[in-house]
Amino acid sequence: MSTTVAVRLNVNGAVHELEVEPRLLLVHALRDHLGLTGTHVGCDTSNCGACTIHLDGKAVKSCTVLAVQADGVPITTIEGLAPEGGLHPVQEAFWNDHALQCGFCTPGMIMAATALLTENPNPTEQEVRHGLEGNLCRCTGYHNIVKAVLDAANVKSASLEQHPEVTA
């Protein structure tokens, strides 16, 4: 019989102390315990990337991470990408380029794309496609998504710096 474990989740700059079962998945901790429902569950089998968040700045699938594994590690979700009321350049590019239809894959796409641009600020189209291999979109098609990421990369890096991720 498992007992609960104390975890400190450092999400978008705010620390939350929770008592959780070890089997609680990080995505459920974010959505059900913290009310951050921007992170979606698409497949639940580690394939679709809808649940992508940043763990210590790296894109990961939060349906395949236990909440206890994230203890004390800085987490950014789609809600924390830009300051309240503002949009991150990648979000803005998705809007401008019509890179979403139903929007279900969008938070994960944007979290994967922002991590990609942090590692590689000037990617080629091929590099963007390769970098988004962990994210599935079932309705928009990838063309406008790739275009939005390339457009966001072309926005002056100064503008990216005005929107640092909100982490502690």
Place this chain on the structure above:
Amino acid sequence: MIPAQFDYAAPETLEDAIRVLSEGGPEAKLLAGGHSLLPLMKLRLATPSLLVDLRKVPGLHGVHRDNGTWRIGALTPHAELEHTAELGLVARAAGTIADPQVRNRGTIGGSLAHGDPASDLPAVMLVTEASVTLRGPDGQRTVAATELFRDYMETAVGTAEVLTEVRLGAMDAWGFGYQKFNRRSEDWAMVAVSALVKQTGDVCEDVRIGLTNMGSVPLRAHAVEEALRGQAISAESIAQAAEHADEGTDPPADLNASSEYKRHLARVLCRRALAEAAGLK
């Protein structure tokens, strides 16, 4: 999908991890990146009683080079291997694993201890003639890659042992190629072939070929190696040698491919991997 209940420990030293693991009995399991284990637990195909998380154990991270030897910590994620270009074939193969998110979490130690014959790194360990260090309650031992993979998802790693490090010789003088075939970019290999070629002029001084997903364990294609070793390298000699790639193999059919199709893939991918390794394109 939610895993069955289990107990959880995150020890802070290797000694504690080994102790907690051995006290936990055969149903206790180590947790590294969790990207093989957690999907199995969510499907309830694995129901460990206790997870011993290695994340706080120091000294298991990173890629180091001591003269002619690479030492890779077990918890080094695939992404770090991918971005260490000097690792040659290891970096190339690691970059084909799944997708960036999976590569950020999955570790080399987890991949080798898990022993899935469709995984990319096991056959690479065979051709680089790597070895792993295992630490358990009775001390430390070194196991060569040729002895590590016993059967389908069965390895020489004992239930109370931690794989701590991977060692392999620097292959600076060798050209390398890696060819993986799958239906979707984030999938496991239907078949993959690793090639290492050492050339003097156009003569193939030495060659090693590894096969992924052509059996219950990763394999070396010795017949290809024998056919090419000592020969002049050309598109023709490579094509002839690659015809032996499926010799002696009996790949099980699966959802993606029949046995015959896998044999065909092995021959074609072997030719391409050899051409890549020999710099013929």
